[in-house]
Amino acid sequence: MTFKELNISEPILKALANKKYKNPTPIQEKAIPPALDGSDLLGIAQTGTGKTAAFAIPIIQQLNRLHFNERRREVKVLVLTPTRELAIQIGESFGDYSRYTDLRHAVIFGGVNQRPQVDKLKRGIDILVATPGRLLDLINQKYISLDSIRHFVLDEADRMLDMGFIHDIKRLLPMLPKQKQTLFFSATMPLAISNLSRSILNNPVIVKIIPGSSVADRIEQHLYYVERQKKSHLLVSLLKQEQTKSVLIFSRTKHGADKIARILKRNGIDCEAIHGNKSQGARQRVLTNFKSGRTRVIVATDIAARGIDIANLEMVINFDLPDVAETYVHRIGRTGRAGQRGTALTFCSQDEQMMIRNIQRLTGKKLNRILV
Incomplete structure (x- = not known):
């Protein structure tokens, strides 16, 4: 199967061609169609299986289809990830795949001066990739509103648990609109993560990729x-x-x-x-x-x-x-x-x-x- 057969739009296909990506990985093949349809998704997959593209591509395509009066510069996508390095990698992927659109993204994380991040937020963005602590800080300072979120991605959920971020996530969830698409990814499903997924997903499509030989x-x-x-x-x-x-x-x-x-x-x-x-x-x-x-x-x-x-x-x-x-x-x-x-x-x-x-x-x- 090719990306074109997944009904990926021309601007994204062009961006994928620039990166020399020809065929989707198994998780992309299984996850992109239901994600494009707006379904909630539970993805069980290890790092390195291509899951960032599995959620980034359908999100970019859905945003790019919005009518002009819906294209105001406000945060429409929130991707929550546990570490600075993962946030940067995901931000780079969104930048790559949205290269031929007018969508803007920002990456925020702690441990650095918040001023450059705040300046980018003030200029207006569509997609926000964030670690939990810095996100809560900037929400409390009124620099970020989650009222217009259409797509919420929780990445590396079990690692969030391992690093003690589950309480932060539970603080953030009530701030999100009830009507949204949620894409939930985890490599393993301990009981706490399984319970969390059931509480935030609505009739999800389940995609499970097990590393093979x-x-x-x-x-x-x-x-x-x-x-x-x-x-x-x-x-x-x-x-x-x-x-x-x-x-x-x-x-x-x-x-x-x-x-x-x-x-x-x-x-x-x-x-x-x-x-x-x-x-x-x-x-x-x-x-x-x-x-x-x-x-x-x-x-x-x-x-x-x-x-x-x-x-x-x-x-x-x-x-x-x-x-x-x-x-x-x-x-x-x-x-x-x-x-x-x-x-x-x-x-x-x-x-x-x-x-x-x-x-x-x-x-x-x-x-x-x-x-x-």
Whole structure:
């Protein structure tokens, strides 16, 4: 299927052609038609599946169809996202896809001077991408009104929960008009997120995209059976052998991520940890250092790693195995992007061996075992 077959309008097709986007991803193929029809949507999909375009394209197309007397410069779209980096990425996507329209967008987030953001709001915008804290601040200061919202997008809902933003979201919801389209996205559906989705969605179309084996096929994968107490020693040894590579290490828990980072630092390996207990500013600093190459190794939890989108990440290490096999595919998919080669190393202790069987069943690929 092509974007044209999804009934995408000519200005957006032209913008997609400029970005050399030819065919929609599975979530775009499934989500764009109901979103164009104005339906509420519940999208269950990991980062990297193309969900930003899945909501941005239909929203831009609907706004661009408005009659002249409905085209006043007021905020008609609110996209709520947990972090500054994600907000910037989504803002860039809206800018790309709306290039051949007269729509305007703004991105607001905390941790920086609000004046440039306020100045842009005063000039008039149609689409607002925001993090919860700065949005509430500017609403309280009367710089933003949500009275004219037609489309509301809640992105990375489970990460909002992990970062403690659910209370802010519940404060914002009553400020939104009752009549609007709501598009709700989350990678997982813990009970609190499932309850939230039911409370704000009206007869939604449900789109669920589970990572398949295609990502795993592009990456060189190795498996180490190692006793749990010897994992740290193996990690230090491997990182000292791979001193030029950028490495993302996955820990199951926040406490575990901090512990791994401390062990590596004690062994002369410069690294940083990133997880939901870190402030937004601290997470952004870690990601900036990692992307620029100032930091070579970072340790992350699954939720925190969603803000990491690095084309040339060379290696992923699963220090702890995840709870579900699909998460393994998502983890290793952080490397081997954009035609680059990637390597994934997995440490498996005796109590984690069942997960290896589940992973190999999902991917249809036997992991290459290395003896230690």
